[in-house]
Amino acid sequence: xxxxxxxxxxxxxxxxxxxxxxxxxxxxxxxxxxxxxxxxxxxxxxxxxxxxxxxxxxxxxxxxxxxxxxxxxxxxxxxxxxxxxxxxxxxxxxxxxxxxxxxxxxxxxxxxxx
Amino acid sequence: xxxxxxxxxxxxxxxxxxxxxxxxxxxxxxxxxxxxxxxxxxxxxxxxxxxxxxxxxxxxxxxxxxxxxxxxxxxxxxxxxxxxxxxxxxxxxxxxxxxxxxxxxxxxxx
Numbered sequence: 001x002x003x004x005x006x007x008x009x010x011x012x013x014x015x016x017x018x019x020x021x022x023x024x025x026x027x028x029x030x031x032x033x034x035x036x037x038x039x040x041x042x043x044x045x046x047x048x049x050x051x052x053x054x055x056x057x058x059x060x061x062x063x064x065x066x067x068x069x070x071x072x073x074x075x076x077x078x079x080x081x082x083x084x085x086x087x088x089x090x091x092x093x094x095x096x097x098x099x100x101x102x103x104x105x106x107x108x109x110x111x112x113x114x
Numbered sequence: 115x116x117x118x119x120x121x122x123x124x125x126x127x128x129x130x131x132x133x134x135x136x137x138x139x140x141x142x143x144x145x146x147x148x149x150x151x152x153x154x155x156x157x158x159x160x161x162x163x164x165x166x167x168x169x170x171x172x173x174x175x176x177x178x179x180x181x182x183x184x185x186x187x188x189x190x191x192x193x194x195x196x197x198x199x200x201x202x203x204x205x206x207x208x209x210x211x212x213x214x215x216x217x218x219x220x221x222x223x224x
Contacts (some may be wrong), residue, residue, distance in 0.1 A: 004157070031193035031210055042118075042201050042214030043158070056209050091157055095210075100146055100165070103212060 002026070004106035006092050011047055013082050016017040021077045021109045025094030032075050032076060033065055034059045043091050079111075085114045116141045120202055120215035127192055128221050135187040135218045137202030144203040147185050148212060149178050152199045161200075192222045 005024040013019050025032050032049050035043035036059075039059040051072035060067070064082075069075040079086055089110050093103035119138045127133055134200040139147065146165050150158035155223065162171045171178050177188040187200055199219045203212040 033210065033212075035212075040216070042120075042203070042216050043212075044214070045211040046149060050210075050212050053146075056211060059211070093157075098115070100163070102160045102163055104160060105150075107157045 003100070004092055004094055004104055006090075006106040006109050008108050009107065010053070010112075012114065014114050015082060015084060017082055018078065018080045019082055019111065021079075021090050023075045023077070023092030023094075023106060024035060024094045025044075025073065025075070025092070026104060029094035029096050029104075031095045031103075032069055034075070034077050035091040036061075037091055037108070038090045046077070046089060047088075071092065072085075082111075084113050088112055116204060116213045118204055118213050118215035119211055120200075122218060123216065124219045125221070126133055127189075127198070129193055129222055129224050130191045132188070132192070134189070134191045135200055136216055137185040137187070138148055139159050139185070139202075139204045140183075140185060141204045141206045141213070143207035145207045147187070147201045148205065149187055150203065150220075152201055157165070158201055161185070189220070192220075194222050194224050196220065197222045209215040 025052045034046040037043045047057040049069040064080045064106040066078045089108040093105045095101045095103045149161040152158045162178040167182045183219045199217040205215040
């Protein structure tokens with residue numbers, strides 16, 4: 001079956017614009033995670049969902065960041081009024097549960113804010 | 115606070131030269147320790163999960179081990195195709211998130 005799919009792969013936006021990043025998880029995976037990865041660093045947790053419920057959003061850096069998963073499948077990460085420090089790779093992962101099963105990652109969206 | 119530190123930051127090996135990567139961690143309650151491989155421009159690729167001290171897992175030239183404070187990823191007779199960044203992460207028993215280290219960038223020269 002298909003893996004985690006993210007789109008777009010690359011996004012360039014001007015400072016102050018809003019952006020939306022999409023994640024299609026592996027079919028049947030109930031848990032979905034968003035991470036932010038700066039160059040040369042490991043991924044940092046942003047938020048996660050179990051089905052449509054957002055159970056932890058403690059990693060979202062500001063109220064400009066918003067994530068949703070309305071039907072418990074596809075998820076969107078939205079960043080409002082983008083700033084240069086938002087430039088990073090945004091990774092999505094899914095797993096069949098939230099505890100012991102490994103998270104499987106997509107190839108990410110590389111966001112560049114000019 | 116949960117924390118993961120990987121060493122070295124970068125490692126250069128000759129083909130066939132075995133070595134080990136270290137992952138030191140502190141976590142309130144270990145749910146699992148995860149090793150991933152990441153190639154440039156790609157997302158992390160799952161390698162192993164270790165759940166308790168003393169556990170070992172192997173896959174081809176890679177072997178992961180776990181103690182109460184650290185994990186090692188042993189690479190035996192590496193090949194150039196093993197070149198990648200290796201990431202270690204821990205999950206605690208408070209929820210689903212993973213805490214990652216900064217990674218070890220491995221380069222294997224022929």
